[in-house]
Amino acid sequence: QAIERKGPGVTALIDDRSRPTLREQIGELLTSCTTADIAVGHVRLAALDLTAAETRGLRRCRMLLGRLDASALTDFGYTDDRVDAHMQTLRAFLESGRVEIRSAGLSAWAPDFSVYRGIREGGGICLMGAHYFRDPVAVNGPTFTAVLSDVRSVAAAVARFDALWDRSHDVLEPVLTAVHRRQSFCAM
Numbered sequence: 001q002a003i004e005r006k007g008p009g010v011t012a013l014i015d016d017r018s019r020p021t022l023r024e025q026i027g028e029l030l031t032s033c034t035t036a037d038i039a040v041g042h043v044r045l046a047a048l049d050l051t052a053a054e055t056r057g058l059r060r061c062r063m064l065l066g067r068l069d070a071s072a073l074t075d076f077g078y079t080d081d082r083v084d085a086h087m088q089t090l091r092a093f094l095e096s097g098r099v100e101i102r103s104a105g106l107s108a109w110a111p112d113f114s115v116y117r118g119i120r121e122g123g124g125i126c127l128m129g130a131h132y133f134r135d136p137v138a139v140n141g142p143t144f145t146a147v148l149s150d151v152r153s154v155a156a157a158v159a160r161f162d163a164l165w166d167r168s169h170d171v172l173e174p175v176l177t178a179v180h181r182r183q184s185f186c187a188m
Helices: 022-032 070-074 081-094 151-166 172-187
Strands: 010-015 035-040 060-065 099-103 113-117 124-129 144-148
Touching (some): 010 124, 022 113, 022 124, 060 151, 081 172, 099 172, 113 151, 144 151
Parallel strands (some): 035 060
Antiparallel strands (some): 010 144, 113 124
8 A cells, every 4th residue: 555544644745756656646546535636736638647447436536727728738748659548548537427627717726735535444635735647846856745644634625625616617528628639639
């Protein structure tokens, strides 16, 4: 198990040199939870390399984006078979009816955070800080993410997520359209 519970408060501090990596630990959390709420200021679709196994047990996943801009929908970075496979998996997950995506527009938060609930061991876990899939956000220094497991911290993060969510607007269709376009482009 990637994340060990060591009592109340901060369970762990993940940095860009941690093993398992932040990406691997996010994957483990997704695999072991039933509900995920993820608030990130910026995301590139091609970087979301979720696997079917990671999303299989999720009953509900809410993704809150700071602002949805054109680069998030069109900048797929490099092109290779891995990105094509990721897009197929992402499309299937987005079309499953278990995913909601909203943009917060002018609302903001710092740092990025995510909450994973319905974990087999019980309770929930909140990641607070850097969230990335491919490469760490900071290129010239450390990137930190705190792992919180105490009930009060998780509840506070869920409450703030819900408040942001209520003020945001649905953007699942534009995201899904962008993934479909990417797959159509790759098929040519």
